[in-house]
Amino acid sequence: xxxxxxxxxxxxxxxxxxxxxxxxxxxxxxxxxxxxxxxxxxxxxxxxxxxxxxxxxxxxxxxxxxxxxxxxxxxxxxxxxxxxxxxxxxxxxxxxxxxxxxxxxxxxxxxxxxxxxxxxxxxxxxxxxxxxxxxxxxxxxxxxxxxxxxxxxxxxxxxxxxxxxxxxxxxxxxxxxxxxxxxxxxxxxxxxxxxxxxxxxxxxxxxxxxxxx
Amino acid sequence: xxxxxxxxxxxxxxxxxxxxxxxxxxxxxxxxxxxxxxxxxxxxxxxxxxxxxxxxxxxxxxxxxxxxxxxxxxxxxxxxxxxxxxxxxxxxxxxxxxxxxxxxxxxxxxxxxxxxxxxxxxxxxxxxxxxxxxxxxxxxxxxxxxxxxxxxxxxxxxxxxxxxxxxxxxxxxxxxxxxxxxxxxxxxxxxxxxxxxxxxxxxxxxxxxxxxxxxxxxxxxxxxxxxxxxxxxxxxxxxxxxxxxxxxxxxxxxxxxxxxxxxxxxxxxxxxxxxxxxxxxxxxxxxxxxxxxxxxxxxxxxxxxxxxxxxxxxxxxxxxxxxxxxxxxxxxxxxxxxxxxxxxxxxxxxxxxxxxxxxxxxxxxxxxxxxxxxxxxxxxxxxxxxxxxxxx
Numbered sequence: 165x166x167x168x169x170x171x172x173x174x175x176x177x178x179x180x181x182x183x184x185x186x187x188x189x190x191x192x193x194x195x196x197x198x199x200x201x202x203x204x205x206x207x208x209x210x211x212x213x214x215x216x217x218x219x220x221x222x223x224x225x226x227x228x229x230x231x232x233x234x235x236x237x238x239x240x241x242x243x244x245x246x247x248x249x250x251x252x253x254x255x256x257x258x259x260x261x262x263x264x265x266x267x268x269x270x271x272x273x274x275x276x277x278x279x280x281x282x283x284x285x286x287x288x289x290x291x292x293x294x295x296x297x298x299x300x301x302x303x304x305x306x307x308x309x310x311x312x313x314x315x316x317x318x319x320x321x322x323x324x325x326x327x328x329x330x331x332x333x334x335x336x337x338x339x340x341x342x343x344x345x346x347x348x349x350x351x352x353x354x355x356x357x358x359x360x361x362x363x364x365x366x367x368x369x370x371x372x373x374x375x376x377x
Numbered sequence: 378x379x380x381x382x383x384x385x386x387x388x389x390x391x392x393x394x395x396x397x398x399x400x401x402x403x404x405x406x407x408x409x410x411x412x413x414x415x416x417x418x419x420x421x422x423x424x425x426x427x428x429x430x431x432x433x434x435x436x437x438x439x440x441x442x443x444x445x446x447x448x449x450x451x452x453x454x455x456x457x458x459x460x461x462x463x464x465x466x467x468x469x470x471x472x473x474x475x476x477x478x479x480x481x482x483x484x485x486x487x488x489x490x491x492x493x494x495x496x497x498x499x500x501x502x503x504x505x506x507x508x509x510x511x512x513x514x515x516x517x518x519x520x521x522x523x524x525x526x527x528x529x530x531x532x533x534x535x536x537x538x539x540x541x542x543x544x545x546x547x548x549x550x551x552x553x554x555x556x557x558x559x560x561x562x563x564x565x566x567x568x569x570x571x572x573x574x575x576x577x578x579x580x581x582x583x584x585x586x587x588x589x590x591x592x593x594x595x596x597x598x599x600x601x602x603x604x605x606x607x608x609x610x611x612x613x614x615x616x617x618x619x620x621x622x623x624x625x626x627x628x629x630x631x632x633x634x635x636x637x638x639x640x641x642x643x644x645x646x647x648x649x650x651x652x653x654x655x656x657x658x659x660x661x662x663x664x665x666x667x668x669x670x671x672x673x674x675x676x677x678x679x680x681x682x683x684x685x686x687x688x689x690x691x692x693x694x695x696x697x698x699x700x701x702x703x704x705x706x707x708x709x710x711x712x713x714x715x716x717x718x719x720x721x722x723x724x725x726x727x728x729x730x731x732x733x734x735x736x737x738x739x740x741x742x743x744x745x746x747x748x749x750x751x752x753x754x755x756x757x758x759x760x761x762x763x764x765x766x767x768x769x
Contacts, residue, residue, distance in 0.1 A: 224636040253645040272619045305651050
């Protein structure tokens with residue numbers, strides 16, 4: 165899979181390149197400035213992007229803005245955004261920029277190479293991968309309609325879905341069978357009144373409903 | 378000391394007839410002035426015996442009223458505001474306390490001195506002005522003399538009834554010295570806190586990390602399984618160290634504040650609260666960075682208290698910039714009873730705002746709602762409009 169990589173720190177850029185290439189990705193462009201990023205994202209050969217939020221020239225949120233504008237130009241373009249810190253506000257903005265194909269992770273999560281690479285693949289396949297820190301913040305919020313219809317177990321399953329896990333991974337983490345997970349997920353879809361659709365799309369919609377985007 | 382501190386001739390001079398009317402009023406106010414003056418002086422003397430207190434209770438307000446009339450006339454004549462600047466009397470203070478406070482207020486003594494001058498020289502000027510008008514033959518003198526005479530009278534009043542530039546500067550220096558000392562204390566304490574957080578958090582974890590790696594290094598040859606476990610531990614420790622550093626950075630200058638300014642940062646705060654918080658902001662630009670940061674931490678403290686203590690179902694934050702003041706109101710529908718004096722956090726916010734002449738006022742009756750107002754005089758930079766509102 166051909167990726168655009170944007171990271172202004174040379175050390176991290178080299179590290180991410182090495183890491184992603186070792187997992188079978190091809191780095192099409194590795195850029196360190198927001199101006200080059202817009203050009204790289206316009207390359208039709210790019211299949212997905214891994215972006216740092218903070219980059220020159222202003223070192224604020226240009227990576228995030230580039231991600232959102234790239235998705236406006238190419239709807240559904242998969243973007244994995246990495247940052248030294250995560251904000252629910254930014255997660256909401258990213259999720260609002262189109263249905264699915266979005267990831268938002270702390271840079272620390274890269275340390276778990278296998279899970280990070282799997283996350284990039286899930287995003288490229290149209291899934292949603294949110295950092296556990298964002299998920300935990302949302303979990304702490306007071307229950308509101310229609311989410312208060314979910315049982316605690318279903319809530320746990322939804323949180324795992326938001327972090328981008330497959331049914332098999334959720335089953336393993338919650339120590340239940342895959343069949344039980346599938347049952348919980350169907351119950352979640354029903355309770356959130358999600359229209360019948362391709363399974364991946366419904367997963368994304370469930371996460372969006374949960375974040376109230 | 379200069380009599381009039383503000384630029385003159387800013388407003389259109391009022392007509393001669395109105396100035397003459399002022400003079401008439403000043404002549405008529407001679408008797409009330411005399412009464413208020415004598416009563417206050419005598420009452421003050423007899424207040425040594427408690428019974429005398431009954432006099433200042435009405436005579437000082439009377440003196441203030443008379444002086445207030447003259448201030449208004451001086452302001453009308455000179456076309457500039459003439460402020461009184463009394464010491465504030467706290468709500469619910471009892472009679473004796475109020476009289477004591479009046480006695481301590483330098484403006485009371487200035488008004489007494491003014492009364493003496495007003496009864497003599499001031500009275501002569503006002504009377505002259507009235508006579509010039511009444512004795513029709515002096516019409517020409519009245520035509521040309523009205524303005525100089527009444528200006529002289531107004532400046533004479535201002536000399537006593539309002540603080541001059543030097544007095545104001547002195548008061549300002551005292552206030553600045555106080556707030557500066559507070560700020561220095563506050564930042565020294567902040568630095569100590571940061572040092573401690575880094576020492577106990579990230580620094581300690583990095584030491585543990587390098588120990589794990591060192592042990593793993595030794596174990597690779599002899600016990601690869603143990604080495605692998607140690608590397609795994611090292612990774613977990615590095616994640617924890619990064620978490621610590623993130624928390625420290627948030628405490629210094631939250632990244633989202635740098636990215637999005639006050640509006641965006643407050644919206645981000647609101648999103649992280651367990652209850653719905655409505656954020657409404659009408660800011661045509663960004664305040665100076667230190668003010669922005671002080672207000673952000675102020676709002677963060679208020680919202681954290683809402684989350685912790687108020688048992689509220691709903692909270693709101695409104696931000697507006699009007700008349701050179703940025704006003705942020707944080708409210709919640711909780712059970713109230715918030716006391717700024719009890720919480721260290723609130724006092725810290727007050728001190729931080731005081732450095733910019735800002736204030737924080739708390740209204741929190743026993744059954745709520747709690748409404749906290751943060752105000753800082755400042756200008757907004759960049760004409761970029763960023764209006765936004767909506768539930769978060």
